[in-house]
Amino acid sequence: MQAREIAAALHAEPLHIWNEHLLTKDYTAAFATDLMSDALAMIQTSPEDTVLITGLCNSQVLRTAEMLDIELIIFVRGKMLGEEAMEIAREMGFNIYRTDYTMYTACGILYSLGLRGING
Amino acid sequence: MASLLHKEYEVVRDDYSRAGKVSSDIKRTLSAVGISPAVLRRIAVASYESEINMIIHAWGGKIMLDVMEDGTIQIVFKDPGPGIADLEKALTPGWSTASEKARNMGFGAGMGLPNIKRVSDEFDIQSSEAGTTLTLGFREKT
Numbered sequence: 001m002q003a004r005e006i007a008a009a010l011h012a013e014p015l016h017i018w019n020e021h022l023l024t025k026d027y028t029a030a031f032a033t034d035l036m037s038d039a040l041a042m043i044q045t046s047p048e049d050t051v052l053i054t055g056l057c058n059s060q061v062l063r064t065a066e067m068l069d070i071e072l073i074i075f076v077r078g079k080m081l082g083e084e085a086m087e088i089a090r091e092m093g094f095n096i097y098r099t100d101y102t103m104y105t106a107c108g109i110l111y112s113l114g115l116r117g118i119n120g
Numbered sequence: 121m122a123s124l125l126h127k128e129y130e131v132v133r134d135d136y137s138r139a140g141k142v143s144s145d146i147k148r149t150l151s152a153v154g155i156s157p158a159v160l161r162r163i164a165v166a167s168y169e170s171e172i173n174m175i176i177h178a179w180g181g182k183i184m185l186d187v188m189e190d191g192t193i194q195i196v197f198k199d200p201g202p203g204i205a206d207l208e209k210a211l212t213p214g215w216s217t218a219s220e221k222a223r224n225m226g227f228g229a230g231m232g233l234p235n236i237k238r239v240s241d242e243f244d245i246q247s248s249e250a251g252t253t254l255t256l257g258f259r260e261k262t
Contacts (some may be wrong), residue, residue, distance in 0.1 A: 036226035040165050041235040047161070056226045063140030064226070067147065067164035069157070084137070 001027055001115045003072050003095060006051060009109050012074060012097035015081060016089045022071055023095070027051050029118045032107050036064040043068055043118060050118060051110075055103050059085040066092055076103045125153065125187040131171060131199075133180040136225055142183050143167040146195070153187060156260060162239040163193060163258050169232045170197045170254055176222040178202070178252065194242075197254040204247040211237065 004023040007014070017023070031043050032053035043050055047068040054061055057079035065073055075081070075098040081089060089096055099106055111117075127149060129142040147164040155163070167183075174181045174197060181199030188194060209215045211233050218228025237243045242257030 034226060035229045037169070037229035037231040037235070040169060041229075041231040041238075058225060059137070060139060060226045063144065063168060066140070066144060067161070067168045069161055 001110070001113060003027065003051075005113075006072070006074070006110060006115070007097050009113055010074065010097070010099040010101055010106055012099040015075070015096040015098055016086065017095050018093050019071075019095065025071075027072060027115065030107070030110055030115050031118050032103050034103075036060050039064050040067065043070070045118065051115070053103060053106060053110075055079060057081055057085075059088050061085075062088050062092060062094065065094060071095060073097070074099060074106065076101055076106050122189050123186040124189055125149070125185070127185045129183040129185075131174045131180050131183060133175065133178065134221075135175060135180075136221070139172055139175050139225070140168055143171050146183075146185055149185070150187070150193065155193070159193075159258055159260055163195070166236045166239050166256055166258075167195055169236050170195075170256070172222075172227050173197075173232055174199050176218055176227060177204075181251075191259060193258040195256045195258075197256075198251065199253075200251045201249060203249045204245075204252055207245065207247055 002024050028049045030051040030053055033039050034056040047070050051072045052070050053074045055077045057075055073094055073096045078100040146167050150160055178199035179201055184196045186194045204210045213234045214230040216228045216230035222228045240256045241259050244255040246253045
C-alpha cells in the first residue's frame, strides 16, 4: 500500500515530508505500538517496508525509527511532535503524518484495505 | 588485535533528551566505513537499547566503539553502578524494573537485554554493585 494511499485512508496530515518519491512506494506491513522496546525487538524483517503506527509522541520514536531504518511514521490520536522532536525529525529521513483516529481504528482501516501486520 | 577506529562517548544518567544520540553517531560512523545495512541495523538496535539502559538504570557511563583490523566491531558499555541485582531475571523477556518515566518514554517492556543478546554475535555482561560492563561483538555473516 502506497504511503499516499495510507495517508488518504487515515485522513492524515503530513508533519514532515522528507522524500516525496517515497509517497508512491509500496509498504508491505505495519506495526502499531506505544512501546519502542517492542518495536526494536519485533520488527526484524524489512523495516524499511514497514509503517510504524504509534500514539507515543516524542524523540524516542524518531530514534527508534532511525535505528531500524523505518521511513514512514503515523502518529495517532491527533498527537503532535514538540519543536525539539521536530528538529530531530528534520535531520532524519522520515515521512511523518498524524491522524485523529485512535490506534485501533487506524489499524482497522489499514487492515481492511489490505495492509497486514509484520507476521501476515 | 589492533583497533582501526576508536571512539568514546559519555552518557549522562536520566538525560532523556539526548537519549539515542550516541547510537545515532555510532550508526553513522559505521555506515561511513562501509558496514552493510543488515549488520548496521543489528548494531544500531543493540547500541540504542544499551544506551537507553544506561540512562534509565545506571548512573550514566561510558560507551567505547572499536572497529578491529579483522573487521569485527566491538562496543563496550561501562557504567559505575548500581549494578544489576538479578542478571538471570534481567535476561528474561518481559521482566523489567524501569521507572514510570522510562515507561512514558516508550521503554521498560522488559525486552531490552534479551533483544540486545539476540541481535549480537558476541554478548558478555559482568555486573556487581561497582557497575556493569556489557561487551558486544558484531561481524559480517559469511
